[in-house]
Amino acid sequence: MSDYKTDVLIIGTGPAGSATAALLSSYGIENMVVNRYRWLANTPRAHITNQRTMEVLRDLGREVEDEAYLHATHKDLMGENIFCESLAGEEIGRMKAWGNHPLSAAEHKMSSPSLMNDLPQTFMEPILFKTACQRGTQAKMSTEYLRHEQDADGVTTTCLDRLSGKEFTIRSKYLVGADGAKSLVADHAGLPFEGQMGVGGSMNILFKADLSKYVAHRPSVLYWVMQPGADVGGIGMGLVRMVRPWNEWLIVWGYDINGPEPEVTEEFATGVARQLIGDPELKIELLSANTWTVNNYYATELSKGRVFCMGDAVHRHPPSNGLGSNTSIQDSFNLAWKLAMVLKGQAGEALLDSYTTERAPVAKQIVTRANKSIGETGPIFDALGMSEGVDPVQMQKNLEARCDGTSAAEKQREAIRKAIAFKKYEFDAHGVEMNQRYRSDAVVTDGQVEPDFELDAELHYQPTTWPGARLPHAWLYATDGAEVSSLDLCGHGRFTVLTGLGGEAWCAAAEELSAELGVEIVCHVIGPRRPYMDHSGDWARASEITDTGCLLVRPDHHVAWRSHKLAKDPKAELRRVLNAVLAK
Ligand code: FDA
Structure with a gap:
């Protein structure tokens, strides 16, 4: 007999674990999350937050997305990626980053209703965690995962209550390992990995100092200091990163991974800060210092039976391109609806296999990209x-x-x-962030060949409704005049059918199938005198179907299937596709 019972037990309250908990609770699934510490991230590691991640927060609710913007540094203050001898010294060069080049800014604006921003992990985690707990997640802090055993019906996980020192067990139907780069869950589940851990050593020095006079005229998140004699380590050079403009900073400084791990004393940290900022009198308020390793390591399978791993547990890489927390949150968006539908009996368990099929290639892609970016310096x-x-x-x-x-x-x-x-491949790689196209049994082909990328797929996002791709964003106009994104019509744990005038039969079919299959399917007819209108024609262009055609969109905004025009028997077609996607 276990001490506690839940449907999904999540190990870790980082971006991956907290997002999974928030999504599962939003979908009405009982879940519990544990963290070995008494609170969330105490250092602002992740910060670059891309549009796709903000779309996940938007899907959790506009209030969640708005709270993130409230705490984030606006995209406009992220842009001038500076290379210099020191902050006080000579500037060597710069490039506009993170969607701030006018051409890139236009692409960002056209691609998503959400904005890229800089949101330190110390702000992101509480937003996700609070959303989860408010919506029903049971959180147990100071609770350390020790081991798990799975059988045909569930998983029994043993944890340590770090306050009492007592071990206890939790019985769940599924276990999610979101326990970071030293994941025990992935290890105990025996997930296969490729690559190498510990290819470089880095340290973070977090401090307060008003550096406005060096930076406010060239606002950026990252100031790269290239000094003869500087110890470059994993990241390639000394990095002064803005945490809060312009008085909280994080220096990333390399150390030789083959030597002993350095002890970062206040004196050492102050010395590094003075050297990189170029001010020998600089006074800093040291907040913390820690070391970490640069990894090049990803899992080729993300689950074993009832155990699913996500985030840094399955993709471990340096911070280049700012992909870690973003990808972790996006992993959770992929898995959560699948777990929910299986647990509600709406889908067969085989749907869960598509998590690895869809996300393992992403793990490999981002680990490879982040490490390549280091080399490209x-x-x-x-x-x-x-x-x-x-x-x-x-x-x-x-x-x-x-x-x-x-x-x-x-x-x-x-x-x-x-x-x-x-270096735009590191600092302005919109395609890396947005171009994921899934190929799995949870996507049904419409028989069309995959569209080639017309521009560089790493740099430019290319919208398409080709099944497996993320639904393109286009602004639609509600009857009250409000602008609503095509993405806003979808998600929230439900399937969505999008059609146009003359395609009403798809909606009738969706309604009947919703009742028949017990799966919520929302349908929208987009066009004149309908609740959502396409005055600009952007949707007509983006949808790549005729007005009578249909797009079936998964809860994670990816297109499950499309039909160019009205089918002879829309209900039979939709039933066939839904049964395939839901592994019925
Ligand atoms: P994460 O490590 O955040 O969380 C793991 C959780 O599991 C924690 O709550 C931990 O306490 C818990 N845990 C671990 N073991 C446990 C156990 N045995 N029992 C119970 N709980 C346990 N990413 C990004 O997207 N944009 C960016 O700009 C940056 N920048 C950046 C800069 C620097 C300097 C670093 C070091 C990293 C980044 N990252 C980043 C990467 C980002 O920080 C990282 O990818 C995410 O934190 C990963 O989130 P996870 O939730 O997977 O793990």
Whole structure:
């Protein structure tokens, strides 16, 4: 007999665990979340929050999305990605980042109702966790996962109550391991991994200091300091990262992973801060310091039986591209509706297999991308003449050579410009963030070939309703004049059918099937004199179907299936597709 019982037990209250708890509670699923600590993240590790993640928060409720914006630093203050000798010293170059280049800004604006922003993990976690607990999640803090055993009907997990020192068990139908990069759950479940842990060593130094005079005129999240003699470590150089503009900062500083882990004393931290900021008198209020390792490691299977892992537990990589917490939250959006539908008896258990099929390729993609981005910093060092040898005097000379009037210096300047511009694959990779297209049994083909990417798939998001892709965003107009995103019509744990004038038979079919299959299916007819109108024609273009056609959209906004025009028997078609998607 177990001490506690729940439907889904989640280990970890990080972005992955808290988002899963919030989504499951929103879908009416009993769940419990445990964290070995008494509270949530105490350092602001993740911060870059992309549009897809904000769409997940928006799906949890406009109040959840709005609360995030309330605490976030606005996108406009994120943009000037600076490369410099120190914050007080000479600037070497810069590039507009995170959707702030005018062309990229237009693409961001057209792609989503939500905005990219900078929301430190110390703010994101409480928003998700509070949403979860308000909606029904049972949280047990100071509770450490020790081990689990699964059988045909469920999972028995043993935890340690760190306050009393007593062990207890929790019986659940499913277990979610969202326990971060040192995941015991993934380990105990025996998930297969590829890659390598510990390819570099880094430390975080979190401090308060008003640096407005160095940065307010060139607002950015990241200030990359390239100094001859600087110990570069995993991240490639010293990084001064804005946590709150402009008085809270996090320095990321490398250390040699092959040597002993350094002890980050106040004196050491102050020294590093003074060096990177370039102010020998700088006073900092040190808040914390910790070390972490750079990993290049991802799971090729994300579940074993009734145990599912997500977030850093299954994709472990450096912070480049700012993908970690984003992908973790997006993992949860993929899994939560599937667990909910299986637990409600609306779907067969095989639906859960699509979690690995759909998200394992994403894990590999983002781990590979983040590590590649580190390598792509090399050409900047090469161009600056800072990659060869360790003689700081020579390096300084090479760096200064760019200021000459010679043709060699002109070439050097061009090489620097090119190398910095290439970093858009790290700092403005909209396609990496948004282009995921799923291929699994939870998606049904319409027989059309997958559309090729017309532009670079890492840099540019390409909307399509090809089954498996995320539903494109287009603004629609409600009868009261309000702007509503096509994404807003979908989600919330339900399937949605979108059609146009002449496609009403899809709605009748959806209503009947909803009753027959016991699955909520919402239907919207979009067009003139309907509740949502497409005055701009953006939806007609984005939907890639005729007015009488239909899009079946999954609860996670991905297109499950589409029909170009009205089918002879819409109900039979929808039934066939839903039965396939739901593994009935
Ligand atoms: P996370 O590690 O956050 O949470 C794990 C949870 O499990 C915690 O609550 C922990 O206490 C709990 N836990 C662990 N073991 C347990 C046990 N045995 N029993 C009970 N509880 C246990 N990402 C991003 O998207 N944008 C960004 O800009 C950045 N920037 C960034 C900068 C730096 C310097 C770092 C180090 C990292 C980032 N990241 C990032 C990455 C991001 O921080 C990371 O990907 C997410 O925190 C992962 O979220 P998870 O919920 O998967 O794990």
